[in-house]
Amino acid sequence: MKHVLGAVCGASVLLAVPAMAETTLTIATVNNGDMIRMQGLTSEFTKKNPDITVKWVTLEENVLRQRVTTDIATKGGQFDVLTIGTYEVPIWAKKGWLVPLANLGADYDVADLLPKIRDAVSTDGKLYAAPFYGESSMVMYRTDLFEKAGLKMPEKPTWDFVIDAARKLTDKNAGTYGICLRGKAGWGENMAFLSAMANSYGARWFDEKWEPQFNTPEWKTTLTTYVNLMKEAGPPGASSNGFNENLALFNAGKCAMWIDATVAASFVTNPKDSKVADKVGFALAPNTGLGKNANWLWAWNLAIPAGSKKTEAAEKFIAWATSKDYTKLVASKDGWANVPPGTRTSLYQNDEYLKVAPFAKLTLASIDAADPNKPTVKPVPYVGVQYAAIPEFQGIGTQVGQQFSAALAGSTSVDAALAAAQTATEREMKRAGYIK
Amino acid sequence: MARMATRQRVVISTIGAWLFGFLIFFPILWMVLASFKTELEAFAIPPSFLFFHWTLENYVTVQERSDYFHHAMNSVIIAGGSTLIALLIAIPAAWSMAFSPTKRTKDILLWMLSTKMMPPVGVLVPIYLIYKTVGLLDSRIGLVFILCLGNLPIVIWMLFTYFKEIPRDILEAARMDGATIGRELVYVLTPMAIPGLASTLLLNLILAWNEAFWTLNLSTSNAAPLTTFIASYSSPEGLFWAKLSAASTLAIAPILVLGWFSQKQLVRGLTFGAVK
Numbered sequence: 001m002k003h004v005l006g007a008v009c010g011a012s013v014l015l016a017v018p019a020m021a022e023t024t025l026t027i028a029t030v031n032n033g034d035m036i037r038m039q040g041l042t043s044e045f046t047k048k049n050p051d052i053t054v055k056w057v058t059l060e061e062n063v064l065r066q067r068v069t070t071d072i073a074t075k076g077g078q079f080d081v082l083t084i085g086t087y088e089v090p091i092w093a094k095k096g097w098l099v100p101l102a103n104l105g106a107d108y109d110v111a112d113l114l115p116k117i118r119d120a121v122s123t124d125g126k127l128y129a130a131p132f133y134g135e136s137s138m139v140m141y142r143t144d145l146f147e148k149a150g151l152k153m154p155e156k157p158t159w160d161f162v163i164d165a166a167r168k169l170t171d172k173n174a175g176t177y178g179i180c181l182r183g184k185a186g187w188g189e190n191m192a193f194l195s196a197m198a199n200s201y202g203a204r205w206f207d208e209k210w211e212p213q214f215n216t217p218e219w220k221t222t223l224t225t226y227v228n229l230m231k232e233a234g235p236p237g238a239s240s241n242g243f244n245e246n247l248a249l250f251n252a253g254k255c256a257m258w259i260d261a262t263v264a265a266s267f268v269t270n271p272k273d274s275k276v277a278d279k280v281g282f283a284l285a286p287n288t289g290l291g292k293n294a295n296w297l298w299a300w301n302l303a304i305p306a307g308s309k310k311t312e313a314a315e316k317f318i319a320w321a322t323s324k325d326y327t328k329l330v331a332s333k334d335g336w337a338n339v340p341p342g343t344r345t346s347l348y349q350n351d352e353y354l355k356v357a358p359f360a361k362l363t364l365a366s367i368d369a370a371d372p373n374k375p376t377v378k379p380v381p382y383v384g385v386q387y388a389a390i391p392e393f394q395g396i397g398t399q400v401g402q403q404f405s406a407a408l409a410g411s412t413s414v415d416a417a418l419a420a421a422q423t424a425t426e427r428e429m430k431r432a433g434y435i436k
Numbered sequence: 437m438a439r440m441a442t443r444q445r446v447v448i449s450t451i452g453a454w455l456f457g458f459l460i461f462f463p464i465l466w467m468v469l470a471s472f473k474t475e476l477e478a479f480a481i482p483p484s485f486l487f488f489h490w491t492l493e494n495y496v497t498v499q500e501r502s503d504y505f506h507h508a509m510n511s512v513i514i515a516g517g518s519t520l521i522a523l524l525i526a527i528p529a530a531w532s533m534a535f536s537p538t539k540r541t542k543d544i545l546l547w548m549l550s551t552k553m554m555p556p557v558g559v560l561v562p563i564y565l566i567y568k569t570v571g572l573l574d575s576r577i578g579l580v581f582i583l584c585l586g587n588l589p590i591v592i593w594m595l596f597t598y599f600k601e602i603p604r605d606i607l608e609a610a611r612m613d614g615a616t617i618g619r620e621l622v623y624v625l626t627p628m629a630i631p632g633l634a635s636t637l638l639l640n641l642i643l644a645w646n647e648a649f650w651t652l653n654l655s656t657s658n659a660a661p662l663t664t665f666i667a668s669y670s671s672p673e674g675l676f677w678a679k680l681s682a683a684s685t686l687a688i689a690p691i692l693v694l695g696w697f698s699q700k701q702l703v704r705g706l707t708f709g710a711v712k
Contacts, residue, residue, distance in 0.1 A: 026656055031671040036501065055657040058668035063652060070560060070653060076568050078656045188672070243673055248479040263673060273476055273675070 023313040028057045028068055029083040030300065034133050034340045037330060038321055044329060045320050052313045061188075068305075072097045077307035080314040084129060086120040086299050086372070090389045093123040099304040099311050100126040104319040112324070112344050114364075117299050120372050129301035130322040133263070134342030136366035137196060137295045138359075139283040140250065140268055141257045142276060145169055145176070159200065159225065159286045159294075162257065166233035169256035178233030180255035181226070184242040185405035187397025192296055192386040193259065194404055198222040200287050200294035204376040205388050205425075210434040212425035214400075214418045223414050227407055239409035251275060259285055259294070262366055265359035266337060282362040284369065290377045296386035297370035299342065342367055392432045399424045464688070471495070471681035478678040494682035502665055504686055511661035512690070513576050514651070515644035518583035522640055523633070525584075526591040533592075534599035535607075545596065548589040556586070556649050567654060574656045582654065583644045591640055598632030634701040638694070645691045662687040 029035045035058070042054050057079070059067060064083070071078045072092065084092070092098050104110065104127075110118070113131060121129040139162070141153055151165050166178030182193045195205065203218035213219060230238050235249055243260060247267055250258045251274040258264070271277040285295035302318045304311050320326060324346060330339045337356040339347065341363060347353055348364045357363075375385040382388035387397060400421040407417035429435050470478045472490045498504070533541045563582065564573070572578030602625065610624045648663040655664060666687050669680040695702065 028656075031668055031676065032673050039501070057656050057660070057664070059652075059664070060667050060670035061672040063667050063670075067653060070564055074561060074564050074568060076564060076573060078573055244479075244671075244675060248481070248675065251476070252481065261673065267674065 022051055022053060023310050024053045024055060025080045025310060025313055025317055026055045026057060026078065027081040027083075027317070028059065028064060028079045030061050030064055031058050032300070033338075035083065035300070037334065037338065038132070038326075041326075041329060041333070045317060048320070049313075049316060052316070054317070072305045072307065075307040077305075077309065079305055080308040080310045081317055082303050082305055083132070083300055084303055086117075086297065086301065087384065087387050087389055087393070089121045089129045089301060089303065090123050090383055091391055092303075093126075093128040097306050098128045099306055099308070099315075100128055101130055101304070101315060101318065102126075103312075103315050104130065108319055108323060109346075112346050114343060114345055114367055116297060116367055116370060116372065117343055120297060120299060121301050129303035130318045131299040131301050131343040132322055133340035134297075134299035134367060135261045135263045136297055136342070136363065136370050137193070137260055137285050138262050138265075138362055138366045139257055139259050139285060140265065141281050141283065142253075142255075142279050143281040144276075144279040145256045146281070153281060153283050156284045156293075157286050159288050162259075162286045163225070163229055163233075166229060166257060170233040175254055176256060177235045177249075177254060178256050179229060180235055180241065180246040180249050180258045181230060181238065182242055182246065182260065183230065183234075183239040183405055183408045184245070185239075185398065185401040186242070187387060187394050187401060189242045189401060190405055190408075191397045191401040192298075193294075194222065194226065194401075195386040196285065196296040197226060197294040199292045199376050199385065200285070200290065201225075202288070202290045202292075202377040204378055204380050206380060206382060206429075206434075208379055208381050210381055210429055212422055212429060214422040214425065219418055220414065223404060223407060223418060226404075227414055230408055239405045261298070262342065262359065262363040265363065266341075266357070269358065282359045284362065284366060292375075292377055293366075293369050295366050295370050297367060297372055298386070390432075390434075392428055392434075396425050396428050399428075464692075467681045468685050470678055471685045473678050475675040475678045478681065479675055494678045495686070497679055498669070498682050498686065502668065502683070504665065507660060507662045507665040507687075508690065510576060510655075510659055511645055511663075511687075514579045514583060514659070514661050515641050517576070517580040518587065518644045519637055519640045521580065521584045522588050522591045523637060526588060526595050526636075527633075530592050530595035530599050533596050534602075535604070545593065548592060552586075552589050560653060564653070573654060574659050576659045578654060579651055579659055579661070582650045583647055586647070586650065587640050587643055590643070591636055594636045594639070595632065598629060598636070601632075602628050631701060631704045634698070635704070638698055638702050642691055642695065 029039070039056050039058070042056075046052060046054060065088075068079065068082050068084070070076070072082070089098070093100075110127065114134065117131045117134045118127070121127060121131055139153070139157060146153055146165070146169075149165075149168050151168065153165075154161065162179070168178070170176065170178040182190045184190055198204070198219060201218050201222045203216060203222055204213050207213055235241070235254060241249070243264070246255070246258055246260060247264060249255050250264075250268055253276050258268075265280075265282060268274050268280050269277050274280075285293045287293045302321060304314045304318070308314055322343065324344065327339045327344070327347060331352070335356065336350075336353045339353065341347065341357070341360070348360060354360050370385045372383050372385050380388075382390060384393075387393050403412065403417040403420045403424070406412045407414050412420070426435070469485070471494055472492070473484075473488050474491060474493065477484060477488045533545065567573045567578055572581070606624060606628075607620060610620050615624065646663070648667075651661050651663045652667060655661070666680070666683050669676055669683045
């Protein structure tokens with residue numbers, strides 16, 4: 001009997017030991033190429049940390065946002081590491097939903113993070129998320145079509161030049177359109193582009209007292225220019241085009257210019273996916289001479305929710321995935337062209353990277369040109385270039401996006417869309433108590 | 437002459453029915469075709485219908501990246517479990533309401549249906565908090581329970597209308613012949629109720645299999661069924677249609693096969709009883 005009891009005790013100790021020592025991290029992420037690559041390299045992390053296992057939850061961006069918000073707001077504790085955007089970081093940090101990242105390790109080199117990106121993920125001087133990859137927006141254009149038309153793209157084009165070139169390069173019979181821009185409604189879709197464009201025209205979402213500004217001449221000029229330009233030189237059905245639709249159009253050779261995320265540069269120059277891979281040039285997003293370019297700033301970041309009970313292991317993972325060594329690891333496995341861009345200064349000083357990424361310098365210049373703390377010509381009370389980092393923005397942005405998408409589709413006029421946007425935004429801001 | 441006209445009508449209506457059927461089936465066919473294309477071909481405009489470079493690359497990628505069988509097993513357990521429990525509760529409930537109705541039966545039926553009128557997102561936070569407190573988040577039993585509750589009103593309604601169709605005279609005749617309640621249930625009622633039961637079971641199974649709101653919101657990895665498997669292949673930046681189609685084809689395959697084999701029962705049940 002004693003032996004049996006001893007054996008049972010021994011077995012239960014043996015069974016219990018690995019369970020006690022092993023920490024399982026649940027990581028929520030989006031289905032973007034760089035994240036999928038990170039998932040594939042997880043074994044490199046677990047090899048170094050045999051006491052940690054990793055479980056991935058990959059979801060579509062909007063589903064992930066809803067799922068993660070529900071969990072973090074209820075302190076559900078289902079996730080240990082979250083993939084969140086620059087929009088969420090300041091809002092969630094202020095609400096105390098995120099754990100500040102103070103123990104990323106001595107060799108992490110926080111100073112190497114690009115200053116604009118670091119600002120975007122810090123609140124009150126504390127880092128609340130670590131950037132995994134960053135992006136801005138820029139002009140991608142067809143060098144062959146520009147040459148044929150006798151045009152030369154300046155490095156810092158103005159809107160006048162872009163509009164004129166788009167008109168000249170449009171050949172609707174041949175199925176070539178001067179410019180492809182986002183038109184699909186959504187705060188992260190058409191409003192990302194239009195807010196950045198509006199910044200370059202001197203417009204802003206709110207004045208210093210949180211009054212919505214869609215009734216100003218700057219917004220009218222922005223929206224009128226956009227709608228007219230797309231009518232004259234854009235592809236048909238542009239009001240339902242988002243990033244992926246425009247990427248497909250550009251890769252098929254249908255667009256002479258495309259203004260969108262810098263991350264697209266590696267897609268359009270990849271001969272496996274693009275018919276025009278060797279005919280693409282890059283330039284900064286257009287301006288009107290007011291001091292702001294029409295480019296945004298975004299980063300996907302890794303953060304720890306306050307509900308997690310495994311913060312130590314989670315921080316270890318974040319430090320690994322956003323480190324310089326991770327970049328080297330990706331380079332050794334998949335080549336320098338595939339490393340996550342837009343987060344570290346050292347990457348843009350690396351000759352091997354610069355050799356394979358012709359768009360690298362412009363990506364860096366675009367990121368540098370965007371300032372989330374001073375996004376507009378006139379002063380604003382909010383942080384964020386293509387969004388205002390307040391919880392109400394998702395709803396407002398999408399409502400306004402629907403109005404502007406309707407104006408592009410022709411189902412409403414520019415004036416009516418602006419008036420409706422103003423009314424909807426005023427109503428929401430009053431309801432939220434920003435204005436009376 | 438009249439016979440020719442009738443034949444012509446039959447031919448026309450047959451062609452019409454086939455065309456309509458094809459139209460309904462087309463999105464599924466298109467999805468299956470897209471799963472054999474490369475990402476570039478899946479996005480190409482104009483799209484190619486059959487003449488493209490056929491590839492299994494997407495299926496290989498999906499297999500490499502995700503554990504299909506883990507998700508499929510979860511789907512089988514969650515959909516099967518919730519359906520069985522729903523039937524166990526619904527059969528006696530519908531039985532008593534059909535054969536011994538009271539003054540309040542109608543009100544109870546309407547009240548049960550009214551629970552379906554509220555969009556699920558309205559109760560997401562309370563349910564999430566309850567599940568968190570009782571430790572049911574990311575558990576199969578939690579999903580079985582919520583899907584069972586969600587589908588219960590429909591199951592009861594369907595069974596109630598099937599049972600109501602069964603003539604009471606037959607039951608009385610059985611009783612007069614000396615049948616006990618047990619015998620009456622097994623030998624008289626069950627054979628008559630089988631088409632209705634089968635179609636309710638199948639419909640509920642399909643509803644539970646495809647349910648994407650609760651399964652996405654209350655599961656993370658351990659209990660994640662095929663709906664989360666599909667959701668992981670949609671991407672805001674980058675081409676994903678072909679891989680998403682491959683994942684979706686794999687996800688619907690089991691239920692499609694089941695539906696195919698049991699379509700006779702399903703159609704019979706649906707046209708015979710309740711939802712006519």
